Amino acid sequence: MLAPDSRGRPYYRTMQAGGAGVGDLDRGAARTGSPPRDEVSEPTMLGFLRRNPRLLAIQAVVVAISMAVLVWRVDVLEALRRLDNVEPGWALGGMVLFTVSKGIHAYRWRVLLGRPDVPLRPLVSIFMVSNLVNALVPLRAGDLVRIELPSRLLKLPRAALASNVLFVESLFDGLAFLVLVAVAGFVLGEGVRELPGLTIFVAIVALAFVVLVFLARWELPSDPARSRLLVVVPDSARERAASLLAQLQEGMASLREVRHTIISLIISVAAWVAEVGVYWMMGRALGLELGLGEAIVLMIAANIVVSLPITPWDIGPFEVAVTEAFVLLGGDRVDGSSYAVGIHVLLLAWITVTGVIAMFTLNLRPREVLDRRRLQADEDPEA
Template identity: 25%
Template structure:
């Protein structure tokens, strides 16, 4: 039986030759008919020349070269398709996993398993790495098990083997081309009913690891979310969330005495005006996000920024947990803006949203004397200041978190006046949208302002898709507290939120169409 051992390689000029020799000696000792495939992925440090020389000197060494970097996952996919062995294994070039476990990889496949993977997180394993990396790994793998339904403990150990005939049909189903490839192939293998074996290994972290902890954690988490959204489990979760929203709305309608007569009080022309007015907020949000990115150091157009905001808001309407924020990072990645910098921009946006909403709330409370809501606003203010303090402390760090926090700090320092004005304008448009709907009910403008502010503070906690249900409860309660009829209060809240969500869905869909992308392309 022939075995193929793949070495995924990028800029490994200093150690590729030694690794190949170590693997050769071990395979020679095992007595297998073998080939070693150097899956060299667009290296720029001379690795390709070394790999070419090694392959020319030994027919058992195969060099697969890419002129441009495809990503570790894509390089592995190409190598597996190219492999001649009935058993295909891959190991990291840094040999972090003890090479002696290679025999166990092969034996697992020979014993009838379709997939075998080394594990640093099950009983019997011996692992040497910093505590923070160990903790990050455990949290990551826990999320994979919970959200993606995997039964394995360690998904990212670069020490795996496959029965080639079993794994080939799955390769084109794997969407990730980088580090998440390892996890995705294991999750798909389990879902397809392949037999997977996980066994403990001895593993020591290399001093020259290419894994960038914080940056890669952000990326990997986004891929977990992407894969979760594609699964049936996520659909059930979304259905449950929608059911909660419907239950809240139906209960609120029942207890408020809501009826058709309340809806009939709102002139359709007012609804049209509100829709048009609210549509303009996406341009304001787009201008603001463009300005934020500009202060961080990235150029983009206001139209593209508006479309990116609309798409992310659209996703937030239909999913809980503000998954749209992750999607926005991928939209802006289309313009070569790093995911981490987009998240920094989002943080700035959220800070100014919170500042604007708190400001409007305080103005309303001062005018109306609504002490009942003062505590909620003060809590929100405290949270905002804690966020700011945290950002300023983290900006001193030298890693990716420090870089992102520094970007947030820079945007705050350089763009404060403009961002305040744009944020207040955006939220005043939000208030006016609701005020137009409330005109038939003669609601005080400042009551509407407070109702919209409180509803959006509550909506910030992503319990239901788009805050549907919780938004209406908060706004209805605010209006009732200031003497408005419960059924009229609920009517305003219901129509206001329906307009905003509907406009968001329409503008988001049109933005997707204009950019000629699908949600699948972004996640």
């Protein structure tokens, strides 16, 4: 077990054989003075979806539109027929490299949090579980898992996790994509600079960088409630808002110093370079020889579209985005369809397998990942 930090917060306990379950971790938190879950409980993700049927209705309409566009723009039947010709060696290599890429992402997560004392293994497992949840549950629920599970298992503050997962990581992903787009432009030439939406993407990343660096480096007074950032907050809520602001800044630690920002960017680029390798190897598995620049563009197109909560499993938007990017690069639409459908099927299968394994390593049942009140009901009473 790791020693607690300066605030006395206990971290993840190494799970022994027959190991400590989530209930054991939470009871350990109670013994060390952490607030019980009742005091910090919040609506569950499943409950939120059940209580908001309009969101599900909107999702159903979006899914129907996405399926129509998929049938119109992607040759799905021919793509499925070509799956019989997949080279298993290249496919397996690509899937293993995909896991390596996510491991690097998990390491970057720890670096961005500025908490080297947090063990890496559970972060990798949580990252894998969140990938699975994002694939299965609408509205990017996997991102909420990456806030809830570390808070529950590692006793990290939710606000710091939220600012890190939702804002800081997205910023470094965008910066890494710009670096890779520059590489693709060097390899492919003028065509990359003419890709639709590139100028808007650059502007969004630049604006996000300026805003987040400003917030990360804003000097809070000794009493954060007196900060000028909170002048519009009512007096009754200012103390709570000040606490959240301090925790949000804690999640932006990597943006406070140039050295840390550069290190975080290097790790981000390394993680996405590994994923470029995944898309190149999957091309070989599906009978296509992609160049470096082509693999970069396809990887970025796929990951931008899956970051949007459009459809479950991202079926439709993923295939359309990858196929259209393939065609824009001068490829054949049928080949692009086969590549898009093939890589999506293979990666979804791999994400499912690795996500389930990761849940077992964390001693979690599927229901516990999405419904923390279910976890509370299942716990044994203390001896």
